[in-house]
Amino acid sequence: MRRTFHKMHGLGNDFVIVDAREAPFDVTPSLARAICDRRTGVGCDQLIVLEPSDAADLRMRIWNSDGGEVESCGNATRCVIQLTGARRVDSAGGLLTGEDLGAEVEVVLPAPRFGWDDIPLAYPTDTNPLPMAWDALENPVAVNVGNPHLVFFVPDVGEVSLDELGPSIENDPAFPERINVNVATLADNTLKLRTFERGAGETPACGTGACASAVAAILTKRAQSPMNVEMAGGALTIDWAPGQPIRMRGGATHVFTGELDLAALA
Numbered sequence: 651m652r653r654t655f656h657k658m659h660g661l662g663n664d665f666v667i668v669d670a671r672e673a674p675f676d677v678t679p680s681l682a683r684a685i686c687d688r689r690t691g692v693g694c695d696q697l698i699v700l701e702p703s704d705a706a707d708l709r710m711r712i713w714n715s716d717g718g719e720v721e722s723c724g725n726a727t728r729c730v731i732q733l734t735g736a737r738r739v740d741s742a743g744g745l746l747t748g749e750d751l752g753a754e755v756e757v758v759l760p761a762p763r764f765g766w767d768d769i770p771l772a773y774p775t776d777t778n779p780l781p782m783a784w785d786a787l788e789n790p791v792a793v794n795v796g797n798p799h800l801v802f803f804v805p806d807v808g809e810v811s812l813d814e815l816g817p818s819i820e821n822d823p824a825f826p827e828r829i830n831v832n833v834a835t836l837a838d839n840t841l842k843l844r845t846f847e848r849g850a851g852e853t854p855a856c857g858t859g860a861c862a863s864a865v866a867a868i869l870t871k872r873a874q875s876p877m878n879v880e881m882a883g884g885a886l887t888i889d890w891a892p893g894q895p896i897r898m899r900g901g902a903t904h905v906f907t908g909e910l911d912l913a914a915l916a
């Protein structure tokens with residue numbers, strides 16, 4: 651059995667996108683891992699499946715490369731809007747709206763949430779900042795932008811051993827649904843950002859991570875909206891005011907269309 655897919659990326663954060671609006675596509679954790687595998691599959695950070703929706707133009711489902719289904723993906727939302735022309739995208743992380751502006755795609759994410767049970771945390775505690783530390787990384791801001799993030803403000807993102815600290819923070823029992831880990835350095839209202847993604851490891855860019863980090867910087871009065879967020883794969887512009895949805899703008903790239911051989915991936 652064969653199935654058409656699109657390979658796309660948002661600032662190097664890459665996706666295999668299967669349009670299942672006409673014909674269902676059943677994903678198991680092992681199929682998601684097989685497609686995402688960079689040696690024996692197509693290779694990507696996230697598998698994205700588009701399904702019909704009564705509430706929006708389409709529903710977007712997201713699997714990390716470890717096979718776990720998750721709620722939201724900012725970079726993939728820009729790619730899906732560019733690919734399909736959708737203006738309203740339903741997801742487990744809430745309704746996302748957006749528009750293809752030509753050179754860039756704009757996406758509006760739901761207002762961020764900061765309650766301990768919104769993140770979620772395993773027990774009631776402050777989230778701004780969260781009174782916890784892992785080696786030199788301490789007192790992050792915790793924010794849910796459709797998916798859960800921690801944002802650590804550090805003097806130099808290049809100095810952080812994310813490959814060592816990322817997995818232990820992601821899997822800390824304080825986070826029952828695990829967590830995405832961002833380290834951010836602020837200079838001149840611009841954030842330099844690295845993200846260790848839950849279920850995928852460090853990626854060249856994370857759209858929801860950029861939103862969460864800009865929100866944390868504006869919330870704590872370290873910066874003003876709109877902000878530039880620079881990552882290894884490129885930059886996003888983020889606009890946010892307290893109590894409001896988050897506006898993200900940046901690129902999306904279609905790389906190729908191919909066919910999955912599902913027997914080979916089973």
Ligand SMILES: N[C@@H](CCC[C@H](N)C(=O)O)C(=O)O
Pocket residue numbers: 663695696714720721722723724725726797798830847848849850853855856857858859
């Ligand atoms: N790359 C994404 C986020 C993908 C999901 C994330 N790893 C999670 O587990 O929540 C983005 O661009 O936002």
